[in-house]
Structure formats: structure tokens, C-alpha cells
Amino acid sequence: MRGAVLYAPGDVRVEDRPDPAIIEPTDAIIRVTAACICGSDLWPYRGVEKLDGPAPMGHEYVGIVEEVGDQVTTIRPGQFVVGSFWASDNTCEICRAGYQCACVQRVLMGTIGTQAQLARVPLADGTLVATPGMPDADLVPSLLAASDVLGTGWFAAVAAAAGPGKTVAVVGDGAVGLCGVMAAKQLGAERIIAMSRHAPRQELARQFGATDIVTERGDEGVAKIKELTNGLGAHSVVEAVGTQESMMQAIHATRPGGHVGFVGVAHDVALPGDELFNAVVHVHGGPAPVRQYLPQLIGLICDRTIDPGKVFDLTLPLEEAAEGYRAMDERRAIKVLLQP
Template identity: 65%
Template sequence: MLGTVMHAPGDVRYETVDDPKILKPTDAIIRLSATCICGSDLWPYRGAQPLDEPMAMGHEYCGVVEEVGSEVRNVRPGQFVVGSFVLSDNTCPHCRFGYPSSCEQREFMTGAQAPYARVPLADGTLVATENMPTNDQIPHMLAVSDVLGTGYYAAEAAGVKEGSTAVVVGDGAVGLMGVLSAKLMGAERIIAMSRHESRQKLALEFGATDIVETRGEEGVAAIKEMTNGVGADAVLECVGMQESMDQALGCARPGGAVGFVGVPHGVTIAGDGLFFHQKRLFGGPAPVRRYLPKLMDMVLKSEMQPGKVFDLELPIDQVAEGYKAMDERRAIKTLLRV
């Protein structure tokens, strides 16, 4: 079949790859209903993350089960499924503690920017729906697989609750899903830090109550001013750079929390600052598997439309243009039709 391979920074090709096969009895093969490009795919694309050999791209997925290994019990061919970008057995102590993204057997999904993909640990990773979703529901279901789940975790890790004041640092797709998630969790005030008009618009649509265009120290000062000098109860760090982490920590009130989901690139945190400013910090790869049943159900009941985050839709053979558009910030997030 054809699939998406990154050969070097800036060099993404839709080319012939091996057909995915059942390699272990716990695998499943799915036919993708749609797939997409993740903000984290841009790290190697921009050369900010080493790429030792050509890499099969894609870790967000939903689709129909084609084939299952001999030990798979929970899903069967013909079912529509969504899985997490982190593969997990859903039975180990970390999974049972609520952190499937730290599963003892943790693997990260790969090769999903393609018409078919192999999903290891299928029983633990995949959640099936009762009925086949409509075409309109597919983008929303796809969003649940990573981008929404990650934004949701940012809000959870930041401790957003009924009545909270939340700040979202980062107006990429995850940040926008963070806005939506903070709204779902009952935040009263949601301040999106964004300088891009199209993203501001979407943030407001997802539930943001305020927009702050400044960043860095100036941005922190703006948040302080808007909160009577107090700072925010909960801050969602959805970027992964030193500047964004410092900004996030600066925006949180003492006793407040920063939930960070942007994969940190060169970020360090000084212990004494964290101590004397008394900020809570929690992040990591989102435990999406834990959220899947709830978030999929909300999509099926039309209680939210997270798929609105896809502002560019391309046939998968134009995947290279999808990367380019996101790299150049012409697109927030690209959905690929398969």
C-alpha cells in the first residue's frame, strides 16, 4: 500500500510501504476512516527532533477493524473503533491507576497516516462503538484519539473545576482543545493566549471568554491584571518550550497548577522558583484511553464538535502539503481523507 514516510526534515512522502500485518496475536489491523497530522509531527519536520532513519508517520486514528490476532477478545472485524496514540494493555497497575499512557507495555502508535494500520495491544487500546458513526461524526471521533484527549488531560492535570479561572498557553490544536476541555469541566473564565485571529475565533467558539495577545512577561502581566493580581487557578501549557513553560508558571496563582502536555523540548524548571512561587506541576502523555468511552459518547450525542479544529482537509496523497500548511501556520490541523 501507500503510506506516509518522513525521510528528513521538510521531506514527507506518500510512497509504497509494506502492508501492515498481524505480527503478534494481540494486534489488530484497522482500515482508517480518516487520519491527521499532529503538532508533534512538526518537531522532526522542523529538525527540532532527531530523525535517524525514515519514519512511518501518524498516530491519530479511527476506523474499522479489518483483522485481529488470535488473542484479541474485545474488538472484532467490522467494528468501528477509536484508539489512543499511546498503546496500552489497560490491565497493568499503571493503567488501573488511571495512567494507561504510562502502561508497563507502553508503545507509541505509528504508521497511521495511511489507509491501513497495525494497532498493537488492540484489546487494551481500542474502544468500539455500538453503531457505525456517520461521516459527519468521523472528524470529531478522530479528534478524540489524541488532540482532544491531550487537551482534556491538560485541563485535568491543571485541576480545572467548576468555577475555575483557566489560562491556555498555546493556540495550536491542542491548546484549542484545552479551551474546549476547560469549558467541559466547568471553568467560569477561560483566557486563551493567542496572537492569530483565526485561532482566537475558534477559541471563542470553543468557550474562551477572553483573549490575551501578548506573551512572555508581558503576557503574564496581562493575566495578573485580569485576575486582580492573583493569577489563574489552572494553566494549560500546550506548547513544550522553555518560554511557554515559564509563561504558564508565571500565570498560575500560588497553590494553582500548570498542566503541561506539550512535549518538552529543552525545558528545565528551577526547584527554588517552583518552591517559593508554590505552583503545582503535572503533565505527560495524555491518558487518552481512560477518556475514550466518555469523550466518544459525547461526540455520538453531539454534545461537542472537537473536529472543528481541522481547518484543512486533504486527500491523503497530498499529505506533504498538509505538513507544509501546518508548518507555515496556514493550517491549525490537517485532516487527511483516506
């Protein structure tokens, strides 16, 4: 099969890789209908995360089940499935508490690489959720978004306690931040402030439910949020970047007693204890337990309530993955869909 491999910073190649096979009796093999490039893939692509030899890339996927192991009981060949970037058993105590991202048996799909024609999915019964029948082709991008960016934005909005009567600010205008706007809207937030200085992203944020746009960043961005919230700060802030500046911006923009939901993969971040102490905010985040939300998100997508697939503003054949990485790196594209 063909699959994308990162050889060095800036050097992504699509090449022949061995077809995956069932290893554990709980595995499934899927034919990937669509995969994509994640903002987090840019960390090793940019050399910020160390690369330990050539690495198969990709952890977001939708596809059709080809084959299942002997112990797979609910997932069947021929089903169209969506899965999270964490494979999880969905039965352990941590999964049952809704934190499938920390399943005691979890496997990171990024180590498998889903920017490929085929992929092995561990713990298939726990990991995969089948759609009701074969989805219309135009729903595929939205279902793919559910696999990571929508599920992650949703978790961030839930962690930020977005809901009726709340003012929600979103730091980060990448696909996850935009999906955080969409999630806040679906969760009933009264006012949603998107922080963005890019016109096309502002436009998408408004389509997804943003009521206000703030272009300022850092302390100026915080001052603007306070100005919009009677001097108090937002009830809920979604952080979807992962830098020191974005985390502090999120914490400082939240009112005392409010909630920060952070999902940007943290790089070189250290939160000063005294500032956290004096802020009196709730902080929750990390890798999203996307699996928890998949049944609900698939429902909202299939009944066409939400259309998160709009975050894909560039679609390329898998063979052109390298161009996809370049486009995201250079911020020419918000998010790139790859067709194997």
C-alpha cells in the same frame, strides 16, 4: 498500501509500504478512515528532533477493524474504532490508575505510522474503543480529534484542575490548546482565558468556550493574566506548547496553590528549581493518558455535545500529505486531516 514516510526534514513522501499483518495475537489490523498531522510531527519535520532513517509518520487514527489476533476478545472486525497514540493493555497497575500513557506494555503508535491506509494496532482490546454503531460521516473528524488533540487537551485541563469556580488560562492556540479550552468549558470552568494572537484561532477559542482573549506573551502575558485575576494569577493554567517561555509563562501565570497542566512536548526546557519552589504551584503533565478519557469523549461527540473536529481546517487526500505538512509548518492550517 500507501503510507506517509519522512525521509529528511521537510521531505515527506507518500509511497507504497507493505500491508501490515498480525504479529502478536493481541494485535488488530484497521483500515484507517481518517488520520491527521500532529503538532508534534513538526518537530522531526523541522529537524528539531533527530531522524534516524526514513520514518513512517502519524499516530492519530480512526478506522474500521479488518482483522484481529487470536487473543483479541472484545474488539471485532467491522467495528469503527478510536484509539490513542499509545497502545496500552488497560489492565496493568499503571493503566488501572489511569495512566495508560505509561502502561508497562505500551507501544508508541508513531513507530507504526497511521498516516496510511492500514495500521497494526497492538494490544487491541486495551487500546481501541468502539463507537456505538457506525458513526455519521460528519462525526469522523471529531472522533479523530479524540484520538490525540482532544484527549491531550482534556488531560491538560484535568491536570490543571479546571472545574467549577475556576479561572483557567490556556497557553498555546494550536489544536491541543483549543481542545484544552473546550475541556475546561466541559469541566465547568467559570472563566477561560485563551492566549492567542491569531484571529481565526481566537474565534475558534471563543466557539469552544473562551471568555477572554489575551494576545500578550511571556512576562507581558503573565501581567495581563494577573490583571484579570485580582493580581493573584489563574487557578489553572494549561500549557500546550513545550518551550521554555511557554512553561515559565504557565508557571508564573498560576496563583500559589494553583495547578499547571502541561502537555506541550518539552524541547530544551529546564525549570529553575528556585522559581518552582517559590511559585508553590502544582505541576503535572506529560504524554496524555488519552485512553482513559476515550469512552467519555466518544459519548460527548456522538451525542453532539462537543464538536472538536472544528480544529481541522484543512482536509487533504493522504497522497497530498506533503502539502499538509507544509501548511501546518507555515501555520496556514491549525490541523490537517488526511483521507487515505
